[in-house]
Amino acid sequence: MGESIRRHSRSFSLASRLLPAAKRADVERLYAWCRWCDDGVDAAATPQQAVEFVDLATEDVRRIAAGTSPVAVESCWLAELVGRHDLPLKAAVALLDGMRSDLMPVAGFHETDLMRYCFRVAGAVGVLMCPILGLQDHRHLPQAAALGMGMQLTNIARDVAEDWRRGRCYLPVEWTDGLRPGGELADLTRVQRGVRMILEVADGYYTAGEAGIAALDADSRLAVRAAARIYHAIGTKIRSRGFEVLDERARVSTLGKLGLFANVVLVPAGRQRRQYDDAGRRALATATQYLVEHGVSS
Numbered sequence: 443m444g445e446s447i448r449r450h451s452r453s454f455s456l457a458s459r460l461l462p463a464a465k466r467a468d469v470e471r472l473y474a475w476c477r478w479c480d481d482g483v484d485a486a487a488t489p490q491q492a493v494e495f496v497d498l499a500t501e502d503v504r505r506i507a508a509g510t511s512p513v514a515v516e517s518c519w520l521a522e523l524v525g526r527h528d529l530p531l532k533a534a535v536a537l538l539d540g541m542r543s544d545l546m547p548v549a550g551f552h553e554t555d556l557m558r559y560c561f562r563v564a565g566a567v568g569v570l571m572c573p574i575l576g577l578q579d580h581r582h583l584p585q586a587a588a589l590g591m592g593m594q595l596t597n598i599a600r601d602v603a604e605d606w607r608r609g610r611c612y613l614p615v616e617w618t619d620g621l622r623p624g625g626e627l628a629d630l631t632r633v634q635r636g637v638r639m640i641l642e643v644a645d646g647y648y649t650a651g652e653a654g655i656a657a658l659d660a661d662s663r664l665a666v667r668a669a670a671r672i673y674h675a676i677g678t679k680i681r682s683r684g685f686e687v688l689d690e691r692a693r694v695s696t697l698g699k700l701g702l703f704a705n706v707v708l709v710p711a712g713r714q715r716r717q718y719d720d721a722g723r724r725a726l727a728t729a730t731q732y733l734v735e736h737g738v739s740s
Contacts, residue, residue: 456668456672456699457665457666457668457669457672458470458665458669459665460664460665460668461661461662461665462661465574465575465659465661465662468523468526468527468574469571469574469575471519471522471523472519472520472523472529472567472570472571472574474516474519475516475517475519475520475523476537476567478516478519479496479499479537479538479541480541482495482496482499483495483496483541483544483545489545492545493542493545496538496541496542496545498513498514499514499517499538500535500538501513502514502517502520503517503520503531503534503535503538504535505517506520506521506524506531507531520534523574527573527574528573529570529573529574530569530570530572530573530738530739532736532737532738533566533567533569533570533736533738534566534570535736536561536562536566536736536738537562537563537566537567537570539562539736540559540561540562540563540566541563543559543562544610547609550611550615550620550622551611551612551613551614551615552614552615552616553614553616553617555614556595556598556612556614556640557591557728557732558732558735559594559612560590560591560594560595560598561587561590561591561729561732561733561736562732562736563594564590564591564593564594564597565586565587565588565590565591565594565729565732566587566590566736566738567590568586568587568588568589568590568591568651569583569586569587569590569733569738571586572586572658575658575659575662575666576658576659576661576662577657577658578657579657580739582654582657583733583738583739584650584654584726584729584730584733585650585651585653585654585655585657585726585729586651586654587729587732587733588647588650588651588654588725588726588728588729589647589648589650589651589652589654589655589666589670590651591647591651591725591728591729592644592645592646592647592648592650592651592670592673592674592725593669593670593673595640595641595643595644595647596641596644596673596674596676596677598612598613598640599637599640599641599644599676599677599680599687600676600680600687600691600692601687601691602627602633602636602637602687602688603627603687603688603689603691604691606623606627609623609624610623611623613633613636613637613640614636614639617635617636617639617640618632618633618635618636619632619635621633621636627688630686630688633685633687633688634684634685634686635685637680637685637687638681638685641677641680641681641685642721643721643725644674644677645677645721646719646720646721646722646724646725647722647725647729648670648674649719649721649722649725650722650723650725650726650729651670651725652667652670653722655667655670664706667706668702668706671702671705671706672694672699672702675694675698675699675702676692676693676694679692679693679694680692
């Protein structure tokens with residue numbers, strides 16, 4: 443399971459090394475279940491098979507919630523974590539709802555579609571992580587969701603060209619003068635405008651998310667802060683290129699990651715803590731809205 447996170451996300455793999463061994467193993471187990479869900483959709487031979495896979499995974503989550511055994515072996519990974527940490531399974535259902543929405547044709551994403559999608563596919567994962575990382579006070583779940591949403595916004599900004607080739611565009615039409623998938627992605631100005639807006643919004647989610655890290659177990663905080671800083675640095679890289687994301691995928695070098703990693707370890711936590719600004723408060727309100735909408739306690 444550790445191999446899955448190392449292969450698919452070097453940033454998370456690096457950050458997870460700051461966790462104690464037992465917590466790292468459980469984070470890797472949760473990541474492996476999420477990856478299994480994602481790969482099950484991506485590897486499906488037909489759209490109908492993808493739908494059937496999501497149905498199977500969702501039904502397994504419901505079985506786990508009911509205290510019965512899931513069908514898929516991979517779902518047992520999630521069941522083990524629920525047994526140890528009482529994960530909020532409505533967040534797992536929300537994640538699968540996000541994957542299901544990716545199977546539907548999208549004529550044009552709006553801002554509300556974008557934020558709901560980010561909550562489902564990433565904010566929900568942040569919520570699922572919380573019991574493993576020692577969060578006791580559920581009032582901080584919106585911060586966890588916000589941090590996941592910020593990371594997903596960064597992903598979307600980075601992957602515009604790749605998503606376009608798959609017939610998808612997550613840049614809201616309000617931010618791009620109606621840009622929709624189909625044909626050549628040639629209007630650089632509209633793409634840059636959409637990417638700039640996404641990264642500006644993402645900043646508020648990072649601010650909100652990092653403000654909640656202090657509520658985690660002390661031995662979890664460095665790893666989460668490192669993951670947040672490394673992901674945020676991808677957005678900084680995109681900004682330095684003038685929001686041009688079509689020719690080359692933005693990456694933070696290994697040396698750059700190690701520098702951020704060292705900063706998180708060496709700088710006292712009190713000096714790293716962020717205060718809410720207006721964007722952070724808006725992000726927190728939106729994350730709270732989607733927690734309520736999806737029935738996840740907060």
